[in-house]
Amino acid sequence: MSSMSDWWKDYLETNAQKEALKKQIKLDLEENVDITKLYLEHSYAVGSLSQKHQNILTKVNQHFDGKASHALMNRFIENIIQLQEMDRVYKANYEHVKLKQGFW
Numbered sequence: 001m002s003s004m005s006d007w008w009k010d011y012l013e014t015n016a017q018k019e020a021l022k023k024q025i026k027l028d029l030e031e032n033v034d035i036t037k038l039y040l041e042h043s044y045a046v047g048s049l050s051q052k053h054q055n056i057l058t059k060v061n062q063h064f065d066g067k068a069s070h071a072l073m074n075r076f077i078e079n080i081i082q083l084q085e086m087d088r089v090y091k092a093n094y095e096h097v098k099l100k101q102g103f104w
Contacts, residue, residue, distance in 0.1 A: 033097055036093075036097050037094075037097050037098070053076055053079055053080050053083065054080070056076060057073060057076045057077070057080075060072045060073060060076065061073065
């Protein structure tokens with residue numbers, strides 16, 4: 001009989017440890033979701049930068065000509081493309097975090 005009671009004791013202890021570990025992991029993940037969500041909300045300024053780049057590009061076209069204008073335009077176009085990619089990545093991350101937070 002002692003071996004049966006030891007088995008149950010071990011079984012219950014193992015299950016209690018598993019549940020405690022699950023709770024700790026869930027708390028850690030929830031904390032990380034909140035931190036990431038706050039970071040994304042406060043660091044996102046890509047949209048207005050893209051519009052500012054468009055305005056600067058228009059002014060470059062008006063005030064420069066030749067190779068300088070072409071080089072500056074290419075650089076601003078590259079920057080706009082990079083900002084659009086950052087915007088896409090931000091939105092994907094934000095939605096992922098938002099969905100994960102709803103899951104918990």
